[in-house]
Amino acid sequence: MSFAPGILEGKSAVVTGGATGIGAHIVRMLGSLGANVGIVSRKESNLIAAANAFKTDNDIDVKWQVGDVRDPEAMKAVMTSFAEELGNIDILICNAAGNFICPTEDLSWNGWRTVIEIDLNGTFNCCQAALPYLKEASDGGRIVSISATAANFGWPGAAHAGAAKSGIQNLMKTLAVEWGSYGIRANYVSPGPIEGTEGVDRLIIAQGKSEQVLERIPLGTFGEGKDIANAIVFLASESGKYISGAELAIDGASQWVR
Numbered sequence: 001m002s003f004a005p006g007i008l009e010g011k012s013a014v015v016t017g018g019a020t021g022i023g024a025h026i027v028r029m030l031g032s033l034g035a036n037v038g039i040v041s042r043k044e045s046n047l048i049a050a051a052n053a054f055k056t057d058n059d060i061d062v063k064w065q066v067g068d069v070r071d072p073e074a075m076k077a078v079m080t081s082f083a084e085e086l087g088n089i090d091i092l093i094c095n096a097a098g099n100f101i102c103p104t105e106d107l108s109w110n111g112w113r114t115v116i117e118i119d120l121n122g123t124f125n126c127c128q129a130a131l132p133y134l135k136e137a138s139d140g141g142r143i144v145s146i147s148a149t150a151a152n153f154g155w156p157g158a159a160h161a162g163a164a165k166s167g168i169q170n171l172m173k174t175l176a177v178e179w180g181s182y183g184i185r186a187n188y189v190s191p192g193p194i195e196g197t198e199g200v201d202r203l204i205i206a207q208g209k210s211e212q213v214l215e216r217i218p219l220g221t222f223g224e225g226k227d228i229a230n231a232i233v234f235l236a237s238e239s240g241k242y243i244s245g246a247e248l249a250i251d252g253a254s255q256w257v258r
Helices: 021-032 044-058 072-086 109-134 159-178 198-205 210-214 225-236
Strands: 012-016 036-041 062-066 091-094 142-146 185-191 247-250
Touching (some): 012 021, 012 109, 021 091, 021 225, 036 044, 036 072, 072 109, 091 109, 142 159
Parallel strands (some): 012 036, 142 185, 185 247
16 A cells, blocks of 8 residues: 555545445545545445445445435535534545547437536535535545546547536636635546546447557556545645645556657
């Protein structure tokens, strides 16, 4: 492990979409470093399975709430419940997301709207709902949202996700300024291709593009979930106390190969 044991002892964190994929890696890392963690997702079965796995495999007790990040009132109720269960909310990780490949000219309004609502609107809803509790964080609340390096350059075949992630980036920069007076830091992590995630499985491997993508990664490999989790801990811990409104790209330098 890269961080001192117990570095997040006494902190409480909420991870949206924390039952699967990158979110689950983040939860394991936060919990293993002492944080009390809550996860939220739309599917109760995923939440139960994840909570059981965290306990069995990592000896981490994770609280969970069913909720749709697209629903602002639901997120207010979820954050209130988590604040009571966890003792407050010091760290918010906005990870819930959706995406699929579709040329823009064929993209339906419903497809566009759904991804925007989950990614961008969901991030806004969660940040606003958690704000009263982040204000009370003893050494400053932390918000870290998951973006994507592709959003920095345009994302052919995923205009909906690219627009949403770009919106998230600007939202974090804005909150860093507006909420800095509350001691809240707002940043975003932009993953490149991370193995074992739906993004790589569906958008790269299933499309037969693995070799093509790997050729464009100077480090020569896909990233791992723990790479993202490490970045989250860096920004959410004492290490990131003077970082706000910033991007941390975890992509093996692939975004600079064009």
